[in-house]
Amino acid sequence: MTTLFKNIKELIQVRDKQIDFVAGAEMKILPTIKNAFLVVENGLISDYGKMDDCPNAEFDTVVDATGKMILPSWxxxxxxxxxxxxxxxxxxxxxxxxxxxxxxxxxxxxxxxxxxxxxxxxxxxxxxxxxxxxxxxxxxxxxxxxxxxxxxxxxxxxxxxxxxxxxxxxxxxxxxxxxxxxxxxxxxxxxxxxxxxxxxxxxxxxxxxxxxxxxxxxxxxxxxxxxxxxxxxxxxxxxxxxxxxxxxxxxxxxxxxxxxxxxxxxxxxxxxxxxxxxxxxxxxxxxxxxxxxxxxxxxxxxxxxxxxxxxxxxxxxxxxxxxxxxxxxxxxxxxxxxxxxxxxxxxxxxxxxxxxxxxxxAMGLEQQVGSITKGKLANFILTKPINSYGFIPYSFGNHHIEKVYLKGLEVE
Ligand SMILES: [Zn+2]
Structure with a gap:
């Protein structure tokens, strides 16, 4: 079971290397990729990158995320x-x-x-x-x-x-x-x-x-x-x-x-x-x-x-x-x-x-969730079309989530 998310406006909290946590001044840095793709295979994040490098392969499902962002689940x-x-x-x-x-x-x-x-x-x-x-x-x-x-x-x-x-x-x-x-x-x-x-x-x-x-x-x-x-x-x-x-x-x-x-x-x-x-x-x-x-x-x-x-x-x-x-x-x-x-x-x-x-x-789950990293569980949020990730805390009390995915599957 493979899913491609393409044309993601911004893919947020991308960590190529597994980390435990961030502290102090490192907390101000949130790594992202603009105009990105993300591939999920059997419930895990298997690939991601810039749209220019999007794989030209067959996928079971393709989701067009134009204007929307993807970030790891809370x-x-x-x-x-x-x-x-x-x-x-x-x-x-x-x-x-x-x-x-x-x-x-x-x-x-x-x-x-x-x-x-x-x-x-x-x-x-x-x-x-x-x-x-x-x-x-x-x-x-x-x-x-x-x-x-x-x-x-x-x-x-x-x-x-x-x-x-x-x-x-x-x-x-x-x-x-x-x-x-x-x-x-x-x-x-x-x-x-x-x-x-x-x-x-x-x-x-x-x-x-x-x-x-x-x-x-x-x-x-x-x-x-x-x-x-x-x-x-x-x-x-x-x-x-x-x-x-x-x-x-x-x-x-x-x-x-x-x-x-x-x-x-x-x-x-x-x-x-x-x-x-x-x-x-x-x-x-x-x-x-x-x-x-x-x-x-x-x-x-x-x-x-x-x-x-x-x-x-x-x-x-x-x-x-x-x-x-x-x-x-x-x-x-x-x-x-x-x-x-x-x-x-x-x-x-x-x-x-x-x-x-x-x-x-803080839950001992830093190897499984919390960032967009290859091999981690595909637990993430697909936002509605928004300007920037800063809009989520700024526009308090409003609902910016279009869909949520757990282990790569859309939650109904
Ligand atoms: Zn308590």
Whole structure:
């Protein structure tokens, strides 16, 4: 099965050589080919170049992309799209003046989502979640990480992870699973956080590794949730079960979580709305990817990750949605890159690098997706006719995608 895309106005994020990620000043460079062709063979990118060099061969399908652009699918390395119901009521509570913390203290927030999820059957949870997955695919996402963390009992956490496993088997999008049992302390362990962590480590982690339910382990390292010591405990135990760390840190307070992430070679540290100079310094020359979630800042009206300062200090950056019912009920990566440009003062080149190759790295998928490179999966976006790639973040809230392709096939 071969497909030729010809007369592509601009082929974006072309990397002849496989790279892991881009950092610092390199993030300003987005390599492209104008007036290009692209060949897909059996789901993989097999050739590309200038139209002058377009192969004169027979193809099963030929797509004329005159006036349109092709770029790699978005790589969304941080989501919570497996959840039950929604939290529209809290949305109104916040409009009326309650804070995220007030809502959590009133039994809302994560505990509210956990209660709903515990009462939802696995099939029902699967059906609710697949709708969201299909929606983000239509919005151009071609690789996604999904976390547990709304179960907060052994059974409900495993239920979430089994749903993620079923989604992986049923859809052509690349999916990675993360065990986030330590998302909040459930009410039945209110005065026994240590007991809850012990249960996650002794009862849940062995089942995760025996059923092969997750690649990553995560924890909400934050005042009022889990401490730096709790984080170390979970990361060390996760590693013993083959789970690589990815952590929620520095969302509301900087308490040393970034340093713990680096110490245990976390693949990513996510949120980072509050960054001290020592947190930026700790991430320099490491393999840990900082991940910013600007639509969460937008929705909660909290500070944005100081991305400009971090990139100028030489760090890499990835962008993700944080799609979840409480703080970001949206999985739109197009909006994320717009918001990153507008609110965090990063350029379209930096934002697109952050949302493709760097996002792929934050999921351990940099060999498979995130750039137009021979041998990578043919997961990409065909835009509507647009002037330049900068138009995508500039024209925020509008829809510029004509078609999305996963493994070379058009998604209907
Ligand atoms: Zn999150």
């Amino acid at each position: 790589c969304d390395s941080h989501t919570h799209i497996v959840y039950a119901g929604n939290r529209e009521g809290e949305f109104v509570d916040r409009i009326n003046g309650l804070s995220y913390e007030d809502i959590a203290n009133n039994g809302g927030g994560i505990l509210n989502s956990a209660k709903k999820l515990q009462e939802t059957s696995e099939d029902d949870l699967y059906n609710q979640s697949k709708t969201r997955l299909e929606e983000v695919i239509q919005l151009g996402t071609g690789a996604v990480e999904i976390k547990s963390g709304y179960g907060l009992t052994a059974d409900a956490e495993l239920k979430m992870l089994r749903v993620i496993k079923r989604l992986k088997a049923a859809y052509p999008i690349e999916i990675k699973a993360t065990f986030l049992g330590a998302h909040a302390v459930p009410s039945n362990y209110k005065n026994n956080k240590a007991g809850y962590l012990k249960m996650l480590i002794d009862d849940v982690m062995p089942k995760i590794s025996s059923e092969n339910l997750a690649e990553y382990v995560d924890i909400f390292c934050e005042k009022g949730y889990f401490s730096v010591e709790d984080t170390e405990l979970i990361l060390v135990a996760g590693k013993k079960h083959g789970l690589t760390p990815k952590i929620h840190v520095n969302q509301f307070n900087a308490i040393g979580g970034v340093q713990v992430g680096v110490k245990y070679n976390a693949l990513s540290v996510d949120h980072l709305e509050i960054m001290r100079d020592e947190d930026i310094a700790a991430l320099k020359n490491t393999k840990t990817m900082p991940v910013a979630l600007p639509s969460c800042s937008y929705f909660l009206s909290i500070p944005y990750t100081p991305a400009r300062k971090m990139i100028d200090a030489g760090l890499p950056l990835a962008l993700a949605t944080d799609y979840n019912p409480g703080s970001t009920p949206s999985g739109n990566m197009n909006f994320v890159i717009s918001t990153a440009c507008i609110k965090m003062k990063i350029t379209p080149e930096e934002a697109i690098n952050a949302a493709t190759i760097n996002g792929a790295y």
